[in-house]
Amino acid sequence: MLLSFPHMGNIHFPLTRVCQVLDIPYLLPSPPGPKALALGQELAPEGSCLPFLLVLGNMREALDQGADTILMLGGSGPCRFGYFVYLADKLLKDAGYEFQMLIVDKGHHLENYTFLKKEREIKLSQIISAVQYGWELLNCQDMVERMEREYFPAVCEPLKFKEELAYYRKRIEEACSRTDLKSLRKEMVENLENTPRRPVESVLRIGLVGDIYTMLEPQANQHIEEYLLSKGICIYKDMAVTKWIPNVFLPWRKSKYKRHLLKESYPYLCNSVGGFGLESVASTCKLGKNEVDGIIQLFPLGCMPEIVARSALNKICKEERLPVMSITMDQHQSMTGFQTRLEAFLDLVQNKKEAPSAS
Amino acid sequence: MSTKIGFPRALFYYLYFPFWHQFFKELGYEVVTSSPTSKLNMDMGIKEAVNDACLPVKIYHGHTAELKNKVELLFLPRMIRVRKYDTETFCPKFLGLPDMIKNSIQDLPPLIETDIDLFRGKLSLWRLCHDIAGSLKIKDFRIERAFLKGLLAQDRFKACLAKGYLAQQAIDYVLYDTPLEDIPLPRQDMELAVLGYPYLIYDNFANEEIFVRLAQMGVKVWTVEMVPPLRMNRYKKSLPKNLFWNFSNRTIQAAFYYLNEHKIDGIIHVTAFGCGPDAVVGKLMELMAKEKGRVPFMTLSLDEHSGQAGIITRLEAFVDMLHLTKGKIS
Numbered sequence: 001m002l003l004s005f006p007h008m009g010n011i012h013f014p015l016t017r018v019c020q021v022l023d024i025p026y027l028l029p030s031p032p033g034p035k036a037l038a039l040g041q042e043l044a045p046e047g048s049c050l051p052f053l054l055v056l057g058n059m060r061e062a063l064d065q066g067a068d069t070i071l072m073l074g075g076s077g078p079c080r081f082g083y084f085v086y087l088a089d090k091l092l093k094d095a096g097y098e099f100q101m102l103i104v105d106k107g108h109h110l111e112n113y114t115f116l117k118k119e120r121e122i123k124l125s126q127i128i129s130a131v132q133y134g135w136e137l138l139n140c141q142d143m144v145e146r147m148e149r150e151y152f153p154a155v156c157e158p159l160k161f162k163e164e165l166a167y168y169r170k171r172i173e174e175a176c177s178r179t180d181l182k183s184l185r186k187e188m189v190e191n192l193e194n195t196p197r198r199p200v201e202s203v204l205r206i207g208l209v210g211d212i213y214t215m216l217e218p219q220a221n222q223h224i225e226e227y228l229l230s231k232g233i234c235i236y237k238d239m240a241v242t243k244w245i246p247n248v249f250l251p252w253r254k255s256k257y258k259r260h261l262l263k264e265s266y267p268y269l270c271n272s273v274g275g276f277g278l279e280s281v282a283s284t285c286k287l288g289k290n291e292v293d294g295i296i297q298l299f300p301l302g303c304m305p306e307i308v309a310r311s312a313l314n315k316i317c318k319e320e321r322l323p324v325m326s327i328t329m330d331q332h333q334s335m336t337g338f339q340t341r342l343e344a345f346l347d348l349v350q351n352k353k354e355a356p357s358a359s
Numbered sequence: 360m361s362t363k364i365g366f367p368r369a370l371f372y373y374l375y376f377p378f379w380h381q382f383f384k385e386l387g388y389e390v391v392t393s394s395p396t397s398k399l400n401m402d403m404g405i406k407e408a409v410n411d412a413c414l415p416v417k418i419y420h421g422h423t424a425e426l427k428n429k430v431e432l433l434f435l436p437r438m439i440r441v442r443k444y445d446t447e448t449f450c451p452k453f454l455g456l457p458d459m460i461k462n463s464i465q466d467l468p469p470l471i472e473t474d475i476d477l478f479r480g481k482l483s484l485w486r487l488c489h490d491i492a493g494s495l496k497i498k499d500f501r502i503e504r505a506f507l508k509g510l511l512a513q514d515r516f517k518a519c520l521a522k523g524y525l526a527q528q529a530i531d532y533v534l535y536d537t538p539l540e541d542i543p544l545p546r547q548d549m550e551l552a553v554l555g556y557p558y559l560i561y562d563n564f565a566n567e568e569i570f571v572r573l574a575q576m577g578v579k580v581w582t583v584e585m586v587p588p589l590r591m592n593r594y595k596k597s598l599p600k601n602l603f604w605n606f607s608n609r610t611i612q613a614a615f616y617y618l619n620e621h622k623i624d625g626i627i628h629v630t631a632f633g634c635g636p637d638a639v640v641g642k643l644m645e646l647m648a649k650e651k652g653r654v655p656f657m658t659l660s661l662d663e664h665s666g667q668a669g670i671i672t673r674l675e676a677f678v679d680m681l682h683l684t685k686g687k688i689s
Binding site: 091269272275304308311328 | 408412452454462598603633639641643
């Protein structure tokens, strides 16, 4: 057995750690890029979205290199990404690959567990503790990134802050137990939160909304975060794996989460539309109130939930006088067009911030 | 004069209009629809809608924009579920349709907004009808009568569709007693399944009258609605996991039916450019057709171009190829 899984942002690091703890041999495909795109495009249906092309490309690459088991998240719609794992299974088998697909979805847990038990003789208790460890790792990673996004452009001593971030990143990688990680996270938050910073009003702040893959995977969003940070702009982003997974997989949190989102997105969107449509609208409303200077919505071409969200964002833009720009991402890998649009938007937001009465 | 309720002639119009028409009529309202899709209301839709939206949603925007000044009330349901069936619901654009309309089109008349979630079948529908009537301040036995009349009309409408009539013909027949006329079929040399969503298959403007064109080429057409419902249910478990979208499940199951039980010469999948579910549905159907001994399969993608020649050329090429393989070309 050689396990592989597609990339999404930096979720691969906790996953590889979990595999190491459980002693499962794994194979990590190269980060999504032109190669994954080319491999995915060959098999995928014409109208499929960018995330699917990259994920499928990752899977093919791993299979080409000898993996025989693929771990992938399923879903129950109505966003089509939830079905893509079943479609990918069919497509890859039709193309002649032989492998086992481990689908993380309702009704597949027992099957996956018996498979793992048979192949590697892993006990349930081992899996639980490994997953808890991986979860904590994911939390720490999210925290570091969040701190960098929100604080870095505003700190008084950027070099020192960068050093500290690197230091904590290294320690997170080295930590090998859940309790270590927990205390490390606490220490880190205390330490970094007290870094001297300029007042937030002096820095331009941009909110990012959109679907999960485009938000988390730099390749799918043309490295927008890196670009904005280099321009000295604070980024506010609600999207994180650690925020989303518990609210979707733990049934008792689901309805409360949805009610909360609906309350925030009222009256622009009054029903869940699958994917991250509702989250995008709710987070735009929320960030807009917290004095973000502008919102950028990123989504792959043809993403259904985000198209519905976009109609709501257009209205929010008009009614709340909040600058919003929507950009559709596709297979085009040219940075120039993307950066021109970003620059134009940022100039506009900057002008509006400096002369609010004139706008 | 009775109050006018607007019902845009798009999307679910082609499957559920007779029920709602009879229901509102019995309650004492006049139901007004927009004119059949044309260049005019399609362009209006393109102007109003978000530019990433798919063709049918843009057409719906156009019809709504056309109706908004002609009616006192607008019926704008949110389709969530029409049967209890795994995790089946509708495409996200259907789930967010009322919001999209409200966000994009200004100066709308008062709306009748309802969430159509029929997880208990007819009982839910009955409750829903009571809610709608309640919001219109009607609370007597008229509701029951309207509900039953609606169901009756809907059943007659479904029967007409099953016989192969177009949705508009069937609606005219059921509601206004216009006699049904078959599409003239000069000679029949082959049978094709034309599968796709009702709002594309039955919208004569969007699909450039595909039924008439195919009939002229001597093709007998079979649609999703012509599959007997009991036969369709046989294919409930044919996929590893059912799709999440009602129309897509029906299309896939119809494809299974035509491939397994009903001899056809080929499949034409009619889809709209930018349709999300169809990226999955089209590929699944293609793989199925390949597995079933390479049944000829074509995807006909419609967009707002409205150029007839392109569609006719593709249809002719496909039919000619089929003739060639049958060895019948003259």
